[in-house]
Amino acid sequence: MRDAEQTRQKxxxxxxxxxxxxxxxxxSLSIILARCNISKGAxxxxxxxKLELGYAVFEEIYTPMFLAMWAPAVESEDPIAxxxxxxxxxxxxxxxxxxxxxxxxxxxxxxxxxxxxxFRLRILNMQQQLNHLIAFNLQRISNELRAGLDFNQVAYFIxxxxxxxxxxxxxxxxxxxxxxxxxxxxxxxxxLRK
Amino acid sequence: MRDAEQTRQKxxxxxxxxxxxxxxxxxSLSIILARCNISKGAxxxxxxxKLELGYAVFEEIYTPMFLAMWAPAVESEDPIAxxxxxxxxxxxxxxxxxxxxxxxxxxxxxxxxxxxxxFRLRILNMQQQLNHLIAFNLQRISNELRAGLDFNQVAYFIxxxxxxxxxxxxxxxxxxxxxxxxxxxxxxxxxLRK
DNA sequence: TTTACAACAGACTCATTGGTCGGTTAGAAT
DNA sequence: ATTCTAACCGACCAATGAGTCTGTTGTAAA
Numbered sequence: 001m002r003d004a005e006q007t008r009q010k011x012x013x014x015x016x017x018x019x020x021x022x023x024x025x026x027x028s029l030s031i032i033l034a035r036c037n038i039s040k041g042a043x044x045x046x047x048x049x050k051l052e053l054g055y056a057v058f059e060e061i062y063t064p065m066f067l068a069m070w071a072p073a074v075e076s077e078d079p080i081a082x083x084x085x086x087x088x089x090x091x092x093x094x095x096x097x098x099x100x101x102x103x104x105x106x107x108x109x110x111x112x113x114x115x116x117x118x119f120r121l122r123i124l125n126m127q128q129q130l131n132h133l134i135a136f137n138l139q140r141i142s143n144e145l146r147a148g149l150d151f152n153q154v155a156y157f158i159x160x161x162x163x164x165x166x167x168x169x170x171x172x173x174x175x176x177x178x179x180x181x182x183x184x185x186x187x188x189x190x191x192l193r194k
Numbered sequence: 195m196r197d198a199e200q201t202r203q204k205x206x207x208x209x210x211x212x213x214x215x216x217x218x219x220x221x222s223l224s225i226i227l228a229r230c231n232i233s234k235g236a237x238x239x240x241x242x243x244k245l246e247l248g249y250a251v252f253e254e255i256y257t258p259m260f261l262a263m264w265a266p267a268v269e270s271e272d273p274i275a276x277x278x279x280x281x282x283x284x285x286x287x288x289x290x291x292x293x294x295x296x297x298x299x300x301x302x303x304x305x306x307x308x309x310x311x312x313f314r315l316r317i318l319n320m321q322q323q324l325n326h327l328i329a330f331n332l333q334r335i336s337n338e339l340r341a342g343l344d345f346n347q348v349a350y351f352i353x354x355x356x357x358x359x360x361x362x363x364x365x366x367x368x369x370x371x372x373x374x375x376x377x378x379x380x381x382x383x384x385x386l387r388k
Numbered sequence: 389t390t391t392a393c394a395a396c397a398g399a400c401t402c403a404t405t406g407g408t409c410g411g412t413t414a415g416a417a418t
Numbered sequence: 419a420t421t422c423t424a425a426c427c428g429a430c431c432a433a434t435g436a437g438t439c440t441g442t443t444g445t446a447a448a
Contacts, residue, residue: 002394002395002396002443002444002445004394004395004396007395007396023305025219025220026219026309028434028435028436029435029436029437030434030435030436038396038397039396039397039398040396040397040398040399040436040437040438041395041396041397041398041439042395042396042397043396044437044438045394045395045396046395049436049437050435050436050437100308101308102304106304106358106361107304109361109362109364109365110296110300110301110304110305110361110364111217111304111305113364113365113367114294114295114364115220120364120365120367123365124365124366124367127362127365127366150374150378152374153374153375153377153378154378156359156362156371156374156375156378157355157374157375157378157379157382159358159362160354160355160358160359160361160362160375161351161354161355161358162358163357163358163361163362164300164353164354164355164356164357164358164359164361165350165354165358167300167303167304167354167357167358167361168303168321168350168353168354168357170303170304170307170308170314171303171307171314171317171318171321172318172321173307173314173318177350180344180346180347180350180351181347181350181351181354183347184344184347184348184350184351185351188351188382191385196413196414196415196424196425196426198424198425198426201425201426222404222405222406223405223406223407224404224405224406232426232427233426233427233428234406234407234408234426234427234428234429235409235425235426235427235428236425236426236427237426238407238408239424239425239426240425243406243407244405244406244407
């Protein structure tokens with residue numbers, strides 16, 4: 001057979017890239033087809049419709065990518081330090097374009113949560129997984145932290161700031177604001193310590 | 195004459211409402227025309243094209259609305275207290291739909307900053323105005339606050355968290371997460387005090 | 389070698405979009 | 419009363435979107 005799985009993966013990869021850059025709605029199938037060098041028939045052989053393609057991108061590309069990014073940052077010996085390191089590294093390592101492009105999770109959340117229930121539930125699930133990941137690992141070292149912290153609340157707060165900062169950077173079109181907010185976020189995180 | 199300014203305002207108002215709910219791209223002129231009970235000719239008599247209509251909505255509706263919302267919260271005697279009150283009031287007073295709908299500034303920033311330069315610059319300008327408003331008024335009471343604060347940075351941080359929290363609420367479709375993040379934001383703000 | 393079907397090709401449909409353009413009407417000015 | 423123009427009407431257009439459908443081709447099994 002002509003390697004079906006390979007073309008499927010090619011579609012997923014390029015679709016993920018297009019969606020990250022332009023959002024789901026603005027991503028046109030014809031562009032994906034052109035970049036993949038395949039026909040409409042091929043695409044619709046692998047995916048029932050555009051929405052199902054979007055779901056697949058979210059589940060098979062974004063979700064694992066996301067967890068792989070965050071997990072090491074909070075599962076380390078010292079989550080406080082490595083979370084800060086994680087954020088600061090982002091400021092340093094990521095290109096301006098990448099930052100301005102924003103976090104795919106946040107982007108899709110903004111665009112699709114209110115429009116499509118399938119997306120909303122998948123995004124919500126991802127948010128909760130991420131939140132649990134952070135909250136659980138803060139809880140784990142709670143003896144080192146200030147008393148009376150609501151770890152769930154703190155976790156949501158951290159993610160909110162991160163997403164908000166990447167939103168800010170879009171209008172500024174540079175890393176400066178991103179850096180600023182991340183710096184303040186790190187000082188907030190460090191202040192969680194006793 | 196048939197009151198031209200009145201129809202212009204009607205268009206602006208309804209367009210603002212549609213854009214807030216659906217975003218700029220997803221807002222179709224035909225819906226605006228239907229809700230306004232006017233013809234396409236009328237709309238294009240007042241606005242050169244969809245983009246110009248969008249700009250007008252941003253400048254004449256969103257911007258003043260936004261400044262009117264934030265200004266009293268930071269220009270008061272005690273900005274720390276009234277900022278917290280401002281946020282907490284939002285959680286209480288705003289309907290679930292309103293919160294889930296999100297902040298128009300943040301929504302447009304996410305959607306349009308990367309796509310259209312005209313929108314991007316207007317949004318950037320608004321962000322900077324808002325940031326200056328907050329930073330200036332924190333500076334004003336700097337003797338009451340902790341030493342070594344970068345007021346600009348703190349201001350961007352606050353706005354980021356706010357925008358991030360309204361993004362979070364979209365996938366959750368309820369106020370709970372919004373409340374959580376706002377609560378943490380308030381405790382952060384109060385900790386700015388000496 | 390024939391068969392059978394998954395894997396793909398691409399022309400087509402249909403809805404919807406923003407935008408144009410020639411015509412109509414209200415009403416102020418002369 | 420006539421004229422003139424801003425204000426408005428609505429049929430029409432080209433472009434583009436997702437999705438359908440008929441037909442072709444590669445390839446593994448019999």
